[in-house]
Structure formats: C-alpha cells, structure tokens
Amino acid sequence: MKTITLTVPDSLDIDNKDLAMLVASRLYEQGKLSLGQAAEVAGLTKRTFAELLGTYNVSLFNYPASDLESDIANA
Structure with missing residues (x-):
C-alpha cells in the first residue's frame, strides 16, 4: 500500500483519522x-x-441506479 503525505492549512480543523475517513x-x-x-x-x-x-453521507449499498433498473427489468 502506498503512503502519501498531505499538507493542509492549520485553519482546517481536521485530524488525521477524520481525513483518512474522508x-x-x-x-x-x-x-x-x-x-x-x-x-x-x-x-x-x-x-x-x-x-x-x-x-459522511455515503451509502453502504454502493449500487448504481441504472443497475437496479436493469435488475428489475430482468426479474
């Protein structure tokens, strides 16, 4: 796995764990x-x-709506 270093402004009140999660x-x-x-x-x-x-406003079910429509049509 790669390791990267980011430089963020001090005014951005975010810790490393929150940034990694984002x-x-x-x-x-x-x-x-x-x-x-x-x-x-x-x-x-x-x-x-x-x-x-x-x-973080991300759905666990990462399934495109177009695929869902196809699945319904095929059912």
Whole structure:
C-alpha cells in the first residue's frame, strides 16, 4: 500500500483519522475501493467503517441506479 503525505492549512480543523475517513469513504463511494480496502485506508474494521459511512453521507449499498433498473427489468 502506498503512503502519501498531505499538507493542509492549520485553519482546517481536521485530524488525521477524520481525513483518512474522508478519503476512504469518497474512494469507496466512487467504486475505486472495496469496503475492506476502504476500511484499511481509514484504519478501521469493516464493521466500524460501514457503521460510520452514514455520517459522511455515503451509502453502504454502493449500487448504481441504472443497475437496479436493469435488475428489475430482468426479474
């Protein structure tokens, strides 16, 4: 896994854990990371990460609406 260093302004009142969660939840939402991968980036268990997703306005069920429509049509 890569390690990156970010420089953020002091005026941005955010700690490392919250920043990691923001990045991980966004990458999960975009489908770039699986739930397990995103949890690892955030430094959390899958369960804890899944429970916290809602506080970042990210759905646990990362399923495009177009796929849901296709599934309904095929049912």
